[in-house]
Amino acid sequence: MSTFTVGYFVGSLARASINRKLAVALTRVAPPQLQMREIPIGELPLYSYDYDADYPPTARALKDAIAAVDAVLFVTPEYNRSIPGALKNAIDWASRPYGQNSFTRKPSAVIGTSPGKIGTAVGQQHLRSIMAFCNSPLMNAIEAYIQFEPGLITDEGEVTVASTADFLRDYMQEFHGYITRVYTALPRGGA
Numbered sequence: 001m002s003t004f005t006v007g008y009f010v011g012s013l014a015r016a017s018i019n020r021k022l023a024v025a026l027t028r029v030a031p032p033q034l035q036m037r038e039i040p041i042g043e044l045p046l047y048s049y050d051y052d053a054d055y056p057p058t059a060r061a062l063k064d065a066i067a068a069v070d071a072v073l074f075v076t077p078e079y080n081r082s083i084p085g086a087l088k089n090a091i092d093w094a095s096r097p098y099g100q101n102s103f104t105r106k107p108s109a110v111i112g113t114s115p116g117k118i119g120t121a122v123g124q125q126h127l128r129s130i131m132a133f134c135n136s137p138l139m140n141a142i143e144a145y146i147q148f149e150p151g152l153i154t155d156e157g158e159v160t161v162a163s164t165a166d167f168l169r170d171y172m173q174e175f176h177g178y179i180t181r182v183y184t185a186l187p188r189g190g191a
């Protein structure tokens, strides 16, 4: 099996973020063929095309980080039935300057957790629409809407419910298969 690097975005900037706990859990259950690293978004200024001629260091670092990975994973809350502004801002930075969209042909997946029963489903649909426009092949299935109960995932990323741990392991295994299929159709570095 091929090995890939995956850069993950945590859509929440909150210190006690339940999506950060989920991201840590995903790094723990990912197969060894997926090397996980976070791509931070919290220090980015708000995007404007005024920056296009000369991106600030944080934004250049963002684009370099995406260029350095084989795939990206979004672990995000749903805010007001969409994605958080901080994540949208990061995507806008990465998608520009025009003609230098970092997500083009970069495989991606989305997952999220919320205390609510629909577990970020509506926000994820918005993200799917955004990433389609950014020309990222995004994994369609399996979908992952995780309802967060207190204690479900520890700060260390330990999942306390066995069925959820199994599901998250399957999800990451499926993502590995998806990345493999994308690069089988279009080799890394290919046109």
Ligand SMILES: Cc1cc2nc3c(=O)[nH]c(=O)nc-3n(C[C@H](O)[C@H](O)[C@H](O)COP(=O)(O)O)c2cc1C
Pocket: 012, 013, 014, 016, 017, 018, 019, 020, 077, 078, 079, 080, 081, 082, 113, 114, 115, 116, 119, 120
């Ligand atoms: C501005 C805001 C909007 C929210 N909107 C939603 C929502 O649309 N759907 C939902 O399930 N939860 C919503 N919530 C509750 C979040 O799911 C909850 O705060 C969760 O902890 C956010 O994930 P995080 O801890 O990773 O930031 C919202 C929370 C905030 C702060």
